[in-house]
Amino acid sequence: MAAPALGEWIQNLPGTNWEAVPAHRPVPRHVFDAAAWNDLIAMLAVADWELFGLWGDDDTIHVAVRDPGDGLLVVLSHPCPDKSFQSLGHVRPGAIRLERAAADLHALISFDGPDRRPWLDHGRWERSRLFASAPYPFLPVDGDGVHQIPVGPVHAGIIEPGHFRFHCNGETVVRLEVRLGYVHKGVETLMAGQPAFDAVKLAGRISGDSTVAYALAFSRAVEAASGAAVPARAVELRALMAELERLANHFGDVGAIANDAAFALLHAECGRLRELILRAAERCFGHRLMMDRIVPGGVAVDLDTGGADALAELVDELAVRLRHVVDIYNAKPSLLDRTTNTGIISAELVQRFAAGGFVGRAASRDFDARKQPGYPPYDALAFEVPVRRYGDVHSRVTIRVEEIDQSLGLVRQLLERLAGPAARTELRATLPAGSGEGLALVEGFRGDVLAWVRLGGDARVIRAHLRDPSWFQWPLIEAAIEGNIVADFPLCNKSVNGSYSGHDL
């Protein structure tokens, strides 16, 4: 049966089963009763609607669902006063870990969930659920000669903590199971009750490598909720910072991937280029990672002409050096041998998990939040979204190189728009006193960051939720490594580069 469009389907639901929530911007939010929730699950089994998020909130479970056909994004909220709800995990596997997190953080239980083991709760909080302190039951693997390799939470390199349980047969990985939650800091609880101007600092520290993307997503959600209009120059400065962040991370990671294949030359070169970007960021915005530079209503710093000139020069140098990097990468069969055909994440899996960023785009999923739903100033800028099909490490590297190219073009266009008379323009709008709810989707270097905020009248956060793109990428690493050798794991993992802190919250 051909599934109807998401919007049309909702409108045709019996009016007694759902109602629209006013003051949720810019996308609609609807409250679904149990019957409508059941219908939703049945529809998800046949429709290609994507799960964009799932989070708890007192006695309600919210999901963000998107129709890839017309791009409609909606939040559907299901009140569950008895603290239990029917799982989406059977029809959307991306929901499974999010439901486990909702159980850990809000005691909202998916009573028929495919996996109900604790996730973020390791039994070490005062508020931990009783059974969470029991030894974590890893999935069993049986067979002749199968052995376990436990790795982490403290790893060998300079990376974040997580536990990887490998089951291997000889060199080949039979199953990898990832356990996360080690860096859970309780960010959403800390945010609740804070003024939006303080909470944005926490948002910018959910995943330090994406601090710009997070501050932007959170600020946009706050602005949507309160109805604030951001000054045009601030909008452009925000995009400039976001593209610099993307460039720095892409260069850094391309080098790190080469390093994991023991090719030190590219690592050194890319590390150098990344450093040049961070120094330019320090020069222009006063912070190497550009933390705390984006605030609700606008930005905290302006770009002076000297800074703009420095960036223009930097972009020219990066463009030249990018060509060298690509030439070297393509001319090294020993390096290509490591990246090609390694760690394949199929288009089907990417689709099923709605995995964003270069992980999705390396396997046919043509989604970039800057285009769809899109946000200013990108609607006025020319850029392409590179997409590949094969989904191996090589495809992910290639996508990132192509994205560097696009970002360099975006920085050039933004510099052009930001040039002009240095009139003292306004950079930050005051937030109107209105209360409300807002949602924002922002494309970070890793993929789409979703921010949802409920704001009180005094611009205080009542409840905020931030969903890292890694939620839908981490599960895929388990598939990517299957059948590969253990020695290729660092390469596979680095090519996906999930955020631990962003995921653990």
Place this chain on the structure above:
Amino acid sequence: MWKLIARNLLTAPVTEPPPPVSREALVELAAQVDKAARARLGRSLSIRQIDAGSCNGCELEIHALNNPFYDIERFGIRFVASPRHADVLLVTGPVTANMAEALQRTYAATPDPKWVVATGDCALDGGLFAGSYAVVGGVSAVVPVDLHIRGCPPSPTQLLSGLLALLEHVERGGVPR
């Protein structure tokens, strides 16, 4: 590739002179002297980095210490893969409840003499995350700390001047507290 190597050989290296040794750090480090430790360590330090709950911002700047601008290995400071090989634990983040035991165990697995450097504002007292149900506090809430390097995140230069102070302290035969 040869073009790049040739160009890099023909131009001056990008590696910069070291920043001044942090005076604050020297003050914080105890001035006790143990010649035996000096003989054991010589002019080098092996660092094991532990993320005990960081937002990963600190890790990015620690990584940068290895890039050609800072090239930390020229000072005899290198990052090692196991606490068993380490003289220094470089700990970042507010310590989360879920990482406290792992941090303790890593500390226990590190042979003496050892120094703990708490890195970043979070590592000092939990930073913006202090007071959360899921956060134990700064690094000193779990293991003894010899040196704090401030910053959110500390820049590679700040990290380097702190670590060079530690190196100088160790060279003079300083012992952990």
